[in-house]
Amino acid sequence: MDHRDSGAVGRAETKAAREAERSEAAAAVWADVERERRARDERTARLRAQRLAREAAKAE
Template identity: 55%
Template structure:
């Protein structure tokens, strides 16, 4: 009888130790999983911020290019001659020499 009690007690202790070890391993696994999720979320947020910054920069550059194309500036050269950015005379510059010729 004493042998059966000691055997049963030994088995119970073994089961309890195994259950304790499994509980510790499960807690460690859940902790590792939470750390992996947190790391993934941080990386996703970082990459999203970089993408949004890159897109905002590209949008700003496109807007500045569109604004530059929309309003070409004229440059005044030697009196009344006006030349646009493309190097061609403007309508006012073309008409100015004719008007002076009539005055003389």
């Protein structure tokens, strides 16, 4: 009976380790998504400012 119990414990530990790895991978992916979103937003703001400056210069 102890053998079955240790097998169940081993499977539970393996499952917990897999879930932890998945969680870490998901966190890394979300960090990448967030980093890309911030970069896109910064590019958009920079390009918008350049466009507005060009339009203001033309209007003068």
